[in-house]
Amino acid sequence: MSTDLPHTSGAPTLEDVARLAGVSRATVSRVINGIRNVAPDIQEAVHRAIAATGYVPNRAARSLVTRRTGAVALVVSGAGDAEGGEPFESRVFADPFFGRVAGGVVGYLRPRGIHPVLMLADSAQTRDDVVSFLRQGSADGALVVSTHGEDPLPKLLVDAGLPAVLWARPARPIPISYVDLAHRAGAALAADRLVARGCRRVATISGPFDVPAAQDRLSGFQEAMAGHGHPYVPAVEGDFMPASGEAGMHRLIKEHPDIDGVFVANDLMAQGALLALRDLGRRVPEDIAVIGFDDSAAVTCRPPLTTVRQPMEDMAAEMARLLLAHAADPDFQVTSVIMRPTLVVRESA
Amino acid sequence: MSTDLPHTSGAPTLEDVARLAGVSRATVSRVINGIRNVAPDIQEAVHRAIAATGYVPNRAARSLVTRRTGAVALVVSGAGDAEGGEPFESRVFADPFFGRVAGGVVGYLRPRGIHPVLMLADSAQTRDDVVSFLRQGSADGALVVSTHGEDPLPKLLVDAGLPAVLWARPARPIPISYVDLAHRAGAALAADRLVARGCRRVATISGPFDVPAAQDRLSGFQEAMAGHGHPYVPAVEGDFMPASGEAGMHRLIKEHPDIDGVFVANDLMAQGALLALRDLGRRVPEDIAVIGFDDSAAVTCRPPLTTVRQPMEDMAAEMARLLLAHAADPDFQVTSVIMRPTLVVRESA
DNA sequence: CTGAAAGCGCTAACAC
């Protein structure tokens, strides 16, 4: 309870401000939207009136005429047909990967006054919800992060003519902008390091084969190792979760007891692999060197993990930048931005 | 210009649907909003017209008249004056705690057609942004999760008369609804377990003293131990991050080499503590039993962590429920919901 | 049970 001035019913409107400043609504609108051609003294008066009334423009009204909301959908899209376990929501948001992407998006959007709306798309129903949401004009576009290779959402978005930008190249090509990492180059960084350290019997724990990024990391690694004169690299498949890294490491050591270096396709699995190595009594990096990928869980590993860093925040920010460009200009060219990974050397290799 | 087909410029509007169904806009609106008193055959015709045009109601227009958006702000509020390190965005969203809360919120909101808008408030400026956002009518209320005890945001919200619900009791009492956990009871669960296991020399690693929940967990633990005949419990303060758990454990062992049980105020620190114990050559739980709190990182610990589970998803859902109630009815009573923790026994104690 | 009409609060031509 504080208002004493505008004694109309609800919140102050443009009308109230205009009346108090002794000008028209249009002029107030001009001042608020920073349009020039307004006499300094009038601007002054308007600003005073705004402050006096505590006026805040109504977003719906503005949106109705400008046809843009200051929002974008941040959608995490996945299978959702999860075999038991926790609900999709918890699994996905608890992943440090999502957290960093969200952080990068917010970091870019916030200074620009745009807000991300969190959405989950894990079924035909919820994918349609995303499309409807955008068609309703509830957001100006969508940033989509798919956890699965064959996600149908990107195509739905393209077909509906809605602005959208993807995290990572889609499994099958569609005309949509995306931001990705040079996975093969990153894997090569790991191979180079392992070889430079003197590792002779190197293996790898890959991500799930149906994820393009996992394939790229695997083939990029094998190729780089071949280039170093190691045509055969034992590999086991994981699912990017810690437990699979642990299991994978056990299997690798069992089948190839003499390996002295391993490239693990992400840090979460590397964390599990390190645990396994510890249980097996192998010292890292003395007995076996380990390199992860992502730089997402590296510091909480023991020993601290040498890893290939994926600049997730920068990539997410780039997605946001592209989306805003698409939203502002429907004719903006579809593009892909591929960012470079770097090797972060800690103690494990 | 205007043909008779829905070949107007942009997206189909109510008008288009009405014309095609041969009724008035009002009737279509009634059908869409599920208002009875519409003849079945007319409903039928309207639905057909909707399908034929691919009509989707415009959110801004609806919002303008109903004065409600289908959105709520999900704000993470903190100090932000962080000493170096990563930006607030990344730190906060990468925390599994945030992920689970977001998951719980989305799980509750999604079936109800409400969408959470992600916001960060870590400075006077950004706190005002949150208030403005709500005053603009961009969201119907705010769900706020403070990372700091003395967060000014809740009071700003209350003073502005905006619907809001907090995660956890605010440091100083203000008339606002919140959802919290019975931290003392949870700590007692840990104390009981440790004592029942036969631990005689028990210590604790607490959270930062300026966080009410940390204080409650500490005093609740001390009190419960006192009840078991252990009036003195060595304690060191951590900051809820893994590194502080590790450091705290080292300090504890150094100052009290004979302890055989420790209660760590959250799982992240417990993870660090476990690492320290491993380095020190102490077996868990044989030499020393460890109990964490939250059940957030418990499974990736080695050994799997016995911990006090905080039902974060349920708590977050409850926050959302309360917020919607407040938003729907301005006279809805301010309430607090305190949920019960449970002990999850794994291997560490 | 259905239609006509009046706005919700704002921006954007178009006048002056």
Add this chain to the structure above:
DNA sequence: GTGTTAGCGCTTTCAG
């Protein structure tokens, strides 16, 4: 430079 005038697309009395 500034005011006037139309709507943006929808819900909601109020008649009938």
